[in-house]
Amino acid sequence: MSDWETIRLEFDSDDVATLTVDRPDRLNALNVDTLEAIEDALEEAEREGARALVLTGAGDDAFVAGADIGYMRELSTPEAQAYAELGHRVADKIERFPAPVIAAINGYAFGGGCELALAADLRVASEDAVVGQTEIDLGIVPGWGGSQRLPRLVGDEIARRLIFFGERIDAQDAHEHGLVGEVVASDQLDDHVADLAADLAAKPAYALRTAKELLNQAHETGQEAGLRYERRAWSGLFGTHDQREGMAAFLDDREPDWE
Template sequence: MSYETILVEIEEGIATITLNRPDVLNALNDKVFNELEEAATKLAADEAVRVVIITGGEKVFAAGADISQMATSSAVEVATGGNPAQKAFINIENMPKPVIASISGFALGGGCELTLVADVRIAADNAQFGLPEIKLGIIPGAGGTQRLPRLIGIGRAKELIFSGAFIKADEALQIGLVNKVVPPDQLSAETQKMAKRFADQGAVALRLAKAAVNEGLRMDLEAGLEYEHKCFSLLFATEDQKEGMKAFMEKRPAKFQGK
């Protein structure tokens, strides 16, 4: 896969999407969003890909949206522009396989919102997070007002959104914004370790586990439990379920085939 603003690499079932605009701290613009949406679509359909990692590289994840692109936009242009950021992020969020955000340096504005669509977030201890849009006279527009409260709670989310303040990795860990914090020189290895742990599981079970969580959050508890049971039941029609339980009883590692 060849793109202008991102790099996509696939190795041993793990795809890595790297934001690739280092000269502007990986600022996000429509071109980035369109390429992210296209890459997510292709990786979602690639049966050889078991897990997807999104990163900005060693120095910065993404320092926010490209303000130069937005500064001259009118309300009509924004309202009718199709919202490529939300389209891309929804596409990533709905991928039928685990997505890990690997975060070093700044993850601000749209960059922070991009981390929110991942299933799991691992941060280097030099990472900083924030939604500073309020300081520009606007609000987060790529899902931040909706996903952040669902992840860390309404009060903490409002505090970050209303103040535009930045928080460091240790605080992000404390409030549940990230799953793990590691030294910068260990970030890549720890991300790969987690990705491999996910990739070693049955692909169908992973897909339905993600669907059960994501779809269930959109339902009331009773409907969510019913949806979970449907997913649970469907897995008993898979070869992976037979192999997983047989391997357990035979006290050996399972060899899942994603079927």
């Protein structure tokens, strides 16, 4: 495993990887080094064959409180473009990671932190979490995908309100808006997310990867193109070990032995 100063990447016996942003003294804010480390860690988790990935923040206060405002303050337009491209690469790698990604939102998730959570497949918040696209009060707008991913989750009107006003909303409101999938007690978050990740890791990995690609495709193409993609992906699973094993196990009334 690589040695990073601001993140941790850990694996458990179920092939679940946990990527923790570890800057609790800065509320896990994302500077360039941390973003680059997350990018490296995602690549390493993929190489190691993670069957599910949990993304979270260290400490009790923040998931990721946002980008590094001190760094951004004096950026030129070309420098800001490079920073935006780095943030987009990281968010895209989360969205396209070949296994489900769960954002365990254990505290503040503002700006860039909210955007990383939006790129995950599932979002689980502790009851103490507070989330928001707060960039407007810094004189900027979401720059790592929030303007595109947020409306897909919560609808156009809610997304406009959250981005225009820079609102910080609590976990229950985030759940009501569809920004997070569920809210759990703070002291139960880690165990609950670990159970979810273990359940996902126990599924057939190739089929799950294909399902994720199909769901992502629904946001990237029209329905006709998406349906063509689905037909090819569905038929392409036939002849794989997991398809043969899954159907045999069903007919034999036993648990499948996935690859």
